[in-house]
Amino acid sequence: MRLLLVLALVCSAYGKNEELEGDSLYKIRVQDVDQAQTLNELVNIFHLDVWSHPLPERDGYILVDQQDKLFFENELNAAGIEYEIEINNIKESIDLEEQLLSKTVGRSNVSSFGGFFEEVRRYDEVDRYLVDLANRYDHVEVVSGGRSFEGRDIKYLKISTTNFQDQSKxxxxxxxxxxxxxxxxxxxTLYAIHKLVEDITDQDLIRDVDWIILPIANPDGYEYSHTTNRIWRKNRATDYVGCDxxxxxxxxxASWGIASGWFSCLDTFHGRSAFSEPETQIIRDILSEHRHRLGLFxxxxxFGSYILYGYGTGQLPPNGLIIHLVGVSMANAIDRVKWEANRNYLVGNIASVLYPATGGASDYAQIVGNSLSYTxxxxxxxxxVNTMLGFLVDPEFIEQAGYETWEGIKVAVRYVAQNF
Ligand SMILES: [Zn+2]
Structure with missing residues (x-):
């Protein structure tokens, strides 16, 4: 019995994030478009995990498996691409993140702000919170959009002073x-909900606009990133040959399958067909229901400090100029209040700024809503000390991230309210 217990402990300790032990995060600096192109080829050959794409003016970050490091460095050297190892063992940084976040549990109860958004919440907590808000506030309704691959209920809020009946909004x-x-x-996203429900300081935002907020679009993947693999990106569909x-x-x-991963083991795998996954079907159905008066998506x-718009093919939507100008206004509003050490937002078409990517949610919303849609x-x-960056969350940044992003969101919402 004791032996079994020890074994179980060893196994559970081994399980979580253990496959990331020794993997390194590289900072990459490309000089020109040719080098960026070479790097993209390497990414495809080695199936590397790109955390942030390098641009000539902006460093990128790529996570490399321990066993691929030597090869990867040789290829970079051959192409004359500058690099540095930013985090030698990502597993250590992930452990540090867990430690820091665990210290924040319960802090929203004692802080003066008392906001649910002040901690990194799990699926179950958010699920209960949404129901609770709908019970407590007249202008809030909670809707079950459907179930994820593993059966989790995907809930979203409808926030409206007129119960979504005023078609002019x-x-x-x-x-x-x-x-x-x-x-x-x-x-x-939880900060946005807080400002529309629990701490309303801008009445016009709920008077002039109807809101739909879906905080956890991919609950299975999100829970998996907590329980098993911190850097998991996709959903948890298990009905594909090769990888999940x-x-x-x-x-x-939205130009599905043109610029995306064709193979299940790629992080950008597009699935067997457009809308093959229950999670995307749910977003499709919400958009379809409200497409005639969708003002903003x-x-x-x-990460990366970008405000991006479509299309992922590089072609611009008919209202591309307005989309760009409103995007710049949002970016300016955020930059005014951002932390000094963080870089300014960059605004542009996703394919021009970063890389072609098709089948995205914001492109689809752009097509069906024909309004303003951003990533x-x-x-x-x-x-x-550079031990935490990218996807890893330092609790110190949580409230600031909510606050500054909300400053940007408000600008676009007010534009839409005035020009709809
Ligand atoms: Zn993303």
Whole structure:
């Protein structure tokens, strides 16, 4: 019995994030577009995990398996691409994150702010919170959009002073955590809910607009990133040959399959067909229901400090100029209050700024809503000793991320309210 217990302990200790032991995060600096192209080829050959794409003016971050490091460095050297190992053992940083976050548990009860968004919450907590808000506030309704692959209920809030009956109001939809590992996006969405429900300081925002907020678009992947693999990105579909999981943000019917992963083991795998996954079907159905008065769609991701718009093929939507100008206004509003050490937001078409990527949620919303649709890439918080960055969340940054992003969101919402 004792032996079994010891074995069980060893196994459980071994399980979580253990496969990341010894993997390194590389900082990559490319000089020109040719080098960026070479790097993309390497990424495909080695199936590397790109945390942030390098651009000539902006360093990128790539996670490399321990056994691929030597090869990878040789290839970079041959191409003359500059690099540095930013984090030698990512597992240590993940352990540090867990330690720091565990200290924040319960802090929202004692802080003066008392906000649910002040901690990184799990699926069950958020699920209960949404129901609780709907019970307590007249202008809030909770809706079950459907179930995830593993059967989790995907709930979203409808926030409206007129019960969604006033057809003259635009609808604003915010969605987060379609990519499981982008944890900071959840407190940001929860902050928005807080400002529309529990701490209303801008009456016009609920008077002039109807809101739909979906905090956890990919609950299975999100829970998996807590229990098993911190850097998991996709959903948890197990009905594919090869590897598990579909990149939900490549699974929408927007030039599906043109610029995305064709093979299940790739992190950008697009699935067997557009909308093959229950999680994307749910977002499709919400958009379809409100498409006639969709004013704004925001898909919140991390990281890199970008506000991106479609299309992922590089072609611009008909209202591309307005989309760009409103995007710049949002970026300016955030930059005014951001932490000094973080870089300014960059605004642009996703294919021009980063890389072609098709099948994304914001492209699909752009097509069906024909309004304003963006992908936010929140800033990467970095602590002073460079042991935490990218997807890893330092509790110190949680409230700031919510606050500054909300400053940006408000600008676009007011534009939509005035021009709808
Ligand atoms: Zn993402």
């Amino acid at each position: 635009p609808v604003v939809m915010i969605e987060s955590l379609i990519h499981a590992r982008e944890w900071i996006t959840l407190p940001v 999981g579909v990149d939900l943000n490549r699974n929408f019917d 925001l898909d919140i991701h991390s 936010y890439e929140l800033p990467a918080y970095r602590n002073q």
